[in-house]
Amino acid sequence: MDNISLSTFRHFVPFAELLAAIMGTIYFYKYKHTSLKYFLYLLWYITITEFFNWYIDENHIISLLYVDAKGKDYNYWPINILDTVSFLVYYYIYFKWITIKKFKFWIKNFAILYVLLSILNWRFIQNFFTELQSYLFIVGAIFLIISVLFYFIELLRSEKIVVFHKNLLFWVSIGLLIYYAGNIPFAAEFNGYALISGIHDLFLIVYILAILMYLIFTFGFIWSKKE
Secondary structure (H helix, E strand, C coil), X not given: CCHHHHHHHHXXXXXXXXXXXXXXXXXXXXXXXXXXXXXXXXXXXXXXXXXXXXXXXXXXXXXXXXXXXXXXXXXXXHHHHHHHHHHHHHHHHHHHHCCCHHHHHHHHHHHHHHHHHHHHHHHHHCCCCCCCCHHHHXXXXXXXXXXXXXXXHHHHHCHHHHHHHHCHHHHHHHHHXXXXXXXXXXXXXXXXXXXXXXXXXXXXXXXHHHHHHHHHHHHHHHHCCCC
């Protein structure tokens, strides 16, 4: 895959996010009384952050980035904040949606543990400004995947399984499961990969997974029934 094709996929991701956010806004009436309303707010936050990062990257606006003592600039901090907020919002949505007490107990503790690990990671392990928080991403993704599986288990035990394909959270869960499960292997060595020449084509998979996830979200907004 040449650099032009890789760049094309990378630049298409924010527009896939924007499409999902717009469709989520149009069909907001379907889920505005549920915890999924916070999912729409998160989508707009993700979209704005991605376009913000894209803009400063393309225009080399150094003053908006973190610059270290050697003069090297970084724009990782907006993504690190975004990842932290995203995981906490996802945990909250599943915590509010799921009714089985033991599942709610675990999701609540996932959120608390994630916050504690975030503080420890920023303080002692990975620099918040100069590194993507890959370790936190892996932990957060694992907790999220388990939360999604809790949702699927409860769905299988409920009467809603008959019309599962009309449930917005079902499609959101499918998108999240595909993206985060597929990203864990890359997150494990992301900061190392970023320094290896010629390896960046591997990130094509990450971009494709992201685009697929947001297209699934878009489909879910259109196809789902009002909650």
